Amino acid sequence: MRAATSAVAFAHAGRRATMDAARRIAALTHGDRAAWEGTAIFHELVRLALDGADPLAELPAVLAAVHPDHRERYAVVLAPDWHPGRATEANGAVWPCLGSAVWALRTTDGFEQALCAAVDLGGDTDTVAAVTGGLAGARYGLAAVPRRWTEPLHVPLPGFGGRVLRAAELGWIAEQLAA
Numbered sequence: 102m103r104a105a106t107s108a109v110a111f112a113h114a115g116r117r118a119t120m121d122a123a124r125r126i127a128a129l130t131h132g133d134r135a136a137w138e139g140t141a142i143f144h145e146l147v148r149l150a151l152d153g154a155d156p157l158a159e160l161p162a163v164l165a166a167v168h169p170d171h172r173e174r175y176a177v178v179l180a181p182d183w184h185p186g187r188a189t190e191a192n193g194a195v196w197p198c199l200g201s202a203v204w205a206l207r208t209t210d211g212f213e214q215a216l217c218a219a220v221d222l223g224g225d226t227d228t229v230a231a232v233t234g235g236l237a238g239a240r241y242g243l244a245a246v247p248r249r250w251t252e253p254l255h256v257p258l259p260g261f262g263g264r265v266l267r268a269a270e271l272g273w274i275a276e277q278l279a280a
Contacts, residue, residue, distance in 0.1 A: 108147035119144045138171040139195040150239035193225030202232035212237045212245035
């Protein structure tokens with residue numbers, strides 16, 4: 102879930118650096134290489150979208166950069182005809198989570214629709230929606246996020262005398278990260 106921020110941070114460095122950074126970041130908390138590869142795919146799809154490419158059209162090239170031990174399984178859940186109903190594991194697992202996020206992006210026409218499709222799947226909705234949101238946000242941009250979703254956002258900062266960051270300040274932080 103936390104990978105969207107690092108995907109943006111490494112996007113300028115190109116495919117190899119982006120995917121390698123993703124693997125190292127995922128390895129901090131996940132011992133399974135499948136999670137590393139899933140995070141690497143996610144990073145690369147975000148990078149491609151930020152560069153203006155269609156990340157779904159680039160999936161074959163992205164899969165070619167996945168570790169051979171995991172390439173075939175990711176190819177199944179990222180295939181155009183895959184549907185979350187075909188998952189063999191709960192959607193909190195890395196394979197169906199990423200597959201469900203890509204499915205939501207592929208079968209909808211915008212940020213809000215993609216997020217709603219991800220949440221409507223049920224199961225581990227926070228994880229699937231976070232991954233979907235990262236992909237959809239990179240693809241459609243901040244302007245596609247409904248204002249009714251961002252206006253109530255606030256982040257209290259413990260230890261800062263009750264200071265609270267609101268949507269505009271959070272947006273500024275995101276812009277600084279992207280720059």
